[in-house]
Amino acid sequence: MEKKNFKISVVLPCLNEEKTIGICLKKIKEAFEKYNLDGEIIVVDNGSTDKSAEIAKSLGAKVVYEAKRGYGNAYHKGIAEAKNEFIIIGDSDNTYDFLEIDKFIKPLEEGYDLVIGNRFAGLMKKGAMGFLSKIGNPILSGILRLFFKTKIHDAHCGMRSFTRSAYQKLNLQTTGMEYASEMIIKAIWQGLKIKEVPISYSPRVGESKLSPLKDGWRHLKFMLLYAPNWLFLGPGIFMFLIGLILLIAMTFGEIRIGKIILHLHPMFLGSLLVLLGYQVFSFGLLTKLYGYSQKLMPKSKLVDFYLKHFSLEKILIIGLIIFLIGFGLGISIYVIWAKSGFGALFEVRKSLTSITLMILGIQIIFTGFFYNILRIGVKGHE
Helix, strand or coil, rough: CCCCEEEEEEEHHHCCCCCCCHHHHHHHHHHHHHCCCCEEEEEEEECCCHHHHHHHCCCCCEEEEECCHHHHHHHHHHHHCCCCEEECCCCCCCCCCCCCCCHHHHHHHHHCCCEECCCCCECCCCCCCCCHHHHHHHHHHHHHHHHHCCCCCCCCCCCCEEEEEHHHHCCCCCCCCCHHHHHHHHHHHCCEEEEECCCCCCCCCCCCCCCCCHHHHHHHHHHHHHHHHHHHHHHHHHHHHHHHHHHHHHHHEEECCCCCCCCCHHHHHHHHHHHHHHHHHHHHHHHHHHHHHCCCCCCCCCHHHHHHHCCHHHHHHHHHHHHHHHHHHHHHHHHHHHCCCCCCCCHHHHHHHHHHHHHHHHHHHHHHHHHHHHHCCCCCCC
């Protein structure tokens, strides 16, 4: 039968998989014949000390070597070596069934940019996934759906396909297991068409190289770092507003709620929350600005609003005004003290508000300079 008019590159990372690499390669070749595909197979040896590379070569695969360990490193190397427009990736431990390659090709033909396997929607064989992974994968996939507004349910499935043109848009940087999360997040940001397909999943042969807790944390950490709205901005705004309400409401006296009397202690909490909330919010905006300037993140509405409306001069004026309000309140306290003959003075509430506002004003002024350094790298806003 005539080969299809497109070519496939299958890329497999490999680290000491001599028991299964041959099985995977034979399945891929069988799939090529079954579905009339014209393809190449690239095996990335990531430091194997067994016969994995020799077996791969004997079966006609192109073997390339990547000395730097890591899931992401292996794929960076292998995909760079791939020659064809349609690229399929998967592990070389025989957990994924490469006879299902057609599931990853048809969507690409239909115009999708990225296809991801869903092990939970397909046939997961007994013992294929450990207890921690069965719990952790759905949780992490749920967090990804929440943070990045996607419908993907198996975000860490390693069997995927994509077009070369789509891959080049992603500018992937990570070197470890978080590579899988980075690919999805950046595909979402780029507006790529993504599809999940149900696949079968089998127990691996030999010792697993995965560490559920360690790898899970790497994925979660990466998602948090790339979701500053959830890590910084939301918590920062919440703390700041709660703190500001407490601080302002109690500046001129205690508050009674039924039999509950709020005296000084909640006010100290309010002061802390105002300063901490602003600091956390600032980190979020700094993260967004830096991420955009370095082309690690897309420009958000918040970044657009900030760049459009807040020059360094405006930020300095805002910080100075807040500082002067606090300073003025402090002067009023000094006047009261002077009129009393510099005797005993009980103006803790106003003093705390005064100090908080002065500190906040100074924070705004200096973070303004930092913001301005980052915006230099944003085209059109130097």
